[in-house]
Amino acid sequence: MPHPDRHGEALSRMLELVVLVNDDMTRSLARDGLTVSRAHVIWELRRRGSMTQAALADALSVSARNVTGLVDGLAATGFVTRAPHPTDRRATLVSLTDHGAATAEALERGQQEFAHFLFSTMADEQFDNFVDTLGEILGRLRNAGVSDGS
Amino acid sequence: MPHPDRHGEALSRMLELVVLVNDDMTRSLARDGLTVSRAHVIWELRRRGSMTQAALADALSVSARNVTGLVDGLAATGFVTRAPHPTDRRATLVSLTDHGAATAEALERGQQEFAHFLFSTMADEQFDNFVDTLGEILGRLRNAGVSDGS
DNA sequence: TATTGTTATACTCTATAACTATA
DNA sequence: TATAGTTATAGAGTATAACAATA
Numbered sequence A, B: 001m002p003h004p005d006r007h008g009e010a011l012s013r014m015l016e017l018v019v020l021v022n023d024d025m026t027r028s029l030a031r032d033g034l035t036v037s038r039a040h041v042i043w044e045l046r047r048r049g050s051m052t053q054a055a056l057a058d059a060l061s062v063s064a065r066n067v068t069g070l071v072d073g074l075a076a077t078g079f080v081t082r083a084p085h086p087t088d089r090r091a092t093l094v095s096l097t098d099h100g101a102a103t104a105e106a107l108e109r110g111q112q113e114f115a116h117f118l119f120s121t122m123a124d125e126q127f128d129n130f131v132d133t134l135g136e137i138l139g140r141l142r143n144a145g146v147s148d149g150s
Numbered sequence C: 001t002a003t004t005g006t007t008a009t010a011c012t013c014t015a016t017a018a019c020t021a022t023a
Numbered sequence D: 001t002a003t004a005g006t007t008a009t010a011g012a013g014t015a016t017a018a019c020a021a022t023a
Helices: A004-030 A036-048 A053-060 A064-076 A098-119 A124-143 B004-030 B036-048 B053-060 B064-076 B098-119 B124-143
Strands: A080-084 A092-096 B080-084 B092-096
Touching (some): A004 A098, A004 B004, A036 A053, A098 B124, A124 B124, B004 B098, B036 B053, B064 B080
16 A cells, blocks of 8 residues: 555645646636536536426536526527427426537537547556546545545 | 547546535535635645735735635634734734634644545555556646636 | 725625415 | 426625725
8 A cells, every 4th residue: 555645645636636627627618608507507408408497407406596597697698598398387498509509519529629638648558547546536435425525 | 549438538537526526625624614715725824824815815816805805704713813914014914723723734634534535445556557647637737727628 | 106905896606585387 | 285487685706996004
């Protein structure tokens, strides 16, 4: 087992990674007139098609109140539209506009390029080990919703 | 070089890691009555000692306005105190109270335990590779303040 | 003139609670 | 009764701009 001190160094690097990735996404999305939260909405609509706001709230783990606000913003800037639900007159169907769909594709392309930028020069063995290790760490974090991080 | 598709998978895992680590820190800090931003203030004060608000703004990459708010909150809850700067009468020195210092130590212990929780069962070789790879990725992100992430 | 910190103002994200229209 | 969505309200984090006190 490695020196315990190295564990702290590894965690520091992970925390810096969190910050840098977050900053990078925020900056990059701002160029498309988006925030991280709004991009999540677009992302879900692309993956799963038109949805009611209740379904969006569920998919994004966010309150109904927040969905209203997020959809308000996205509708005002032309990324999504609201339409009455065909059978349930209480509900609203949220869909991507053409602009929203094009943006979703651009986001996906951008993400692919970003992944390439990060990993493409890495040797096979190193890369595989990295992905596996990420998987192990994610497993722990998922199962231990509780812990004692900084 | 690995299949390009695996790059996307690696990035997905990294993004999930960002979310989980963030959630974990938020939940854990809430138990001490802290938020991530306020914990950063305590962290810097522990690392570098008492500082003026201007120095804090610099260290945290945050606006002067924000420092006022953060210090207000931390002072109201007894983690820090404000005192006049001995030589510059414009400035205010922010210091940890005993409670703040004790909290800072607890945060550091918690972070060590968290690192242990994540890494202690890992084989040497895997762990070393992981740390090295994190370093490489951080290097790229630091140097390319610009990129095209999701 | 420049710097330190505060107040004023505003935007985003988050939440709960009350309310309307429907199921 | 229960669900879908909105409005009301609130708190945290972020920011810029104007201002007072001091350098």
